[in-house]
Amino acid sequence: MNHWVKKLALGIVLPGMLVLGGCGASKSGGSASGSGKSGIQQRTIKAGIGLNEDHPEGQGMIKFKELVEKKSGGKMKVQNFFSATLGDDQKMTEALQGGLQEVTVPSTSPLVGMIKEYGIFDFPFVFNTEEEAYAVLDGKVGQELLKKLPEHNLIGLGYWENGFRNLTNSKHPVKTAEDFKGLKIRTMQNEVHLDAFKKLGANPSPMAFSEVFTALEGKTVDGQENPLATIKSSKYDEVQSYLSMTKHVYTPFVFLVSKKFWDGLSEEEQKIMKDSAVEAGKYQRDLNRKENEKALKDLEKAGMKVNEVSDAEKEKMKEIIKPVTDKYAKKFGEDLVNQMMDEVDKARNQ
Ligand code: KDG
Numbered sequence: 001m002n003h004w005v006k007k008l009a010l011g012i013v014l015p016g017m018l019v020l021g022g023c024g025a026s027k028s029g030g031s032a033s034g035s036g037k038s039g040i041q042q043r044t045i046k047a048g049i050g051l052n053e054d055h056p057e058g059q060g061m062i063k064f065k066e067l068v069e070k071k072s073g074g075k076m077k078v079q080n081f082f083s084a085t086l087g088d089d090q091k092m093t094e095a096l097q098g099g100l101q102e103v104t105v106p107s108t109s110p111l112v113g114m115i116k117e118y119g120i121f122d123f124p125f126v127f128n129t130e131e132e133a134y135a136v137l138d139g140k141v142g143q144e145l146l147k148k149l150p151e152h153n154l155i156g157l158g159y160w161e162n163g164f165r166n167l168t169n170s171k172h173p174v175k176t177a178e179d180f181k182g183l184k185i186r187t188m189q190n191e192v193h194l195d196a197f198k199k200l201g202a203n204p205s206p207m208a209f210s211e212v213f214t215a216l217e218g219k220t221v222d223g224q225e226n227p228l229a230t231i232k233s234s235k236y237d238e239v240q241s242y243l244s245m246t247k248h249v250y251t252p253f254v255f256l257v258s259k260k261f262w263d264g265l266s267e268e269e270q271k272i273m274k275d276s277a278v279e280a281g282k283y284q285r286d287l288n289r290k291e292n293e294k295a296l297k298d299l300e301k302a303g304m305k306v307n308e309v310s311d312a313e314k315e316k317m318k319e320i321i322k323p324v325t326d327k328y329a330k331k332f333g334e335d336l337v338n339q340m341m342d343e344v345d346k347a348r349n350q
Contacts, residue, residue, distance in 0.1 A: 037266040045078045045261075047103035048086030048095075050209045055233040056291045057105060057253060058082050060160055060284030064103075067276035076272060078103075088208035090189070097153040099260035105253045107162050109190040115148045117332050118254075120340055122192035123325050125318045127250040127344065130161065130289060135347035137252055141340050146254075153259040157277035160253035161285040162227055163292060167244045168236055169223025170216070173307045174244040177316040186212055186224040193249075195324045200317065216240060227251070229288055232295035237302040245308050248317070255281065 045068065051057045058080075065078035086092050086101060089110045095101035108118040120126075120141075127133045136142055137159040146156035167174050169183055181201035187193040189206045197204040205221050215221045216239040223240065225248065231237070255277045262270065300306050329337045 037264075038268065039266060040072050040075045040269055040272070041266075043076045043269070045076060045102040046081070046086070047078055047105075048081040048084075048092045048101060049105050050084040050089055050092075051082065051230065052233045053080075053082040056229055056284055056288040057160065057162070058233075059287055060280050061105070063283050064276050064280040067279055068272055071272045071276060072269070076269065084208075084210035088210045090208065093154070093256065096256055096258040096261075099258055102258050102261045103256065105160055105255050107188065107251045108254050109188040109193065109251060111254070112190050112192070114152055115145065117145055117148065117336055119190070119192050119328055119332050120337055121252055122190055122196075122249055123328070123337075124196060124248045124321055125314055126340070127164075128348065130163070130250070130285070132344050132347045133161075133250045133252065134285070136340050136343045139343050141336065141343060142252075149256070150259055155257040155259050155262045157255040157257060157274050158281050160255060160281045161288040162251040162253050163229065163288055164247040165225045165227055165249045165251060166231070167223060167225045167246045167248070168231055168240040168304070169242050169244075170219070170240055171222050171242070173242050173305060174246070175307055175309060176313050177320055179244075184220075184222045186215055186221045192324065192328050195327075196321045199321050199324050212236075213239065225249075227288075227292060228295035228299065229291040232291075232298055237299050237304050241303075241305060243299055243304045243306045245306065246314070246317075247309075248314075 047061055047064070049057055049061060053059075053062070061078075061080045061082075065080055068076050068078050086095065086104075089104070089106035092101060092104040093106060093111070093114075096104055108121050112119040112122070127136075142159055146158075149156045167185070169185070171183060172179065174180060174183070177200060180197070182203065184203045184205060185197050187197055187204045187206050189208065194204045194206055205215070207215060212224050213234060213236070216224060216236060223242075224236065225246070226234070226236075231240075231243070257273060262273075265273065296306070
């Protein structure tokens with residue numbers, strides 16, 4: 001039963017269901033009470049990401065640092081670490097849970113082992129535009145998922161943008177659903193991606209982001225899939241010949257703070273962290289979209305053979321993968337999936 005029939009059956013058609021926010025400006029799920037302390041203390045905030053400093057996410061972290069230090073009069077200092085120097089997404093997320101690191105901003109995909117519902121953002125071909133993704137992430141669905149983080153000793157302050165993922169490989173252009181057959185493709189450590197690429201006849205190999213370049217260079221995998229800004233800033237054009245504009249998944253980043261650290265902050269310090277994450281998030285989203293356009297030109301100039309994928313072929317891929325998304329919709333909650341699709345429809349038909 002498709003989501004429209006379900007919605008009518010359940011009679012859940014409430015206008016204005018969308019809870020608008022910046023990128024997580026609404027409730028972060030953090031403890032509003034804070035430590036009860038007032039004022040701003042001298043603090044050092046260790047913030048690590050997997051991507052390089054020149055990637056829009058790295059630039060977003062620099063903006064976050066500027067904002068926190070300005071808003072706190074220099075008392076709260078942010079130390080940024082790029083290119084997985086503090087470890088991969090999993091390791092940095094665990095460091096936050098243990099109170100050994102204060103901030104990281106991973107994709108939602110590697111978090112699905114902890115919060116399975118984040119897997120809905122790994123369903124292929126859900127969003128056509130970034131605006132549709134923002135409507136879901138900054139609306140009820142995205143904000144509700146942030147509230148699942150505190151029980152895992154994490155606070156989510158909002159969503160930044162990784163973006164629409166495209167396929168690169170060293171074998172041949174991928175123009176049709178058929179063309180995936182036999183390709184060894186690195187995927188994120190995420191069951192939806194794994195099953196979806198298997199269904200397309202590819203041979204998926206899950207690994208941490210920090211291992212991808214070496215795997216491509218050593219030809220242990222034929223290809224990988226990531227947004228254009230990541231493909232460029234990770235220099236995949238040096239080890240990949242073909243770029244196929246599949247735009248098969250939109251991946252969000254989630255701005256994570258250690259709950260151990262968060263609970264020790266005063267309300268004023270919590271507000272500085274949240275306002276800075278939201279403001280830097282808006283800046284990062286805009287920069288990411290500009291960089292994606294520039295990255296496509298740069299990757300072509302660097303010699304990558306770029307091909308578009310027709311809507312008809314994308315429909316075919318979606319059809320082939322449907323048994324996978326049906327299976328995971330049951331696992332993640334069909335009501336949640338229907339809510340996401342309702343918000344997409346609303347944004348699409350605005
Ligand atoms: O730390 C960087 C990763 O969170 C991000 O790039 C995830 O898209 C991702 C990938 O392919 O691992």
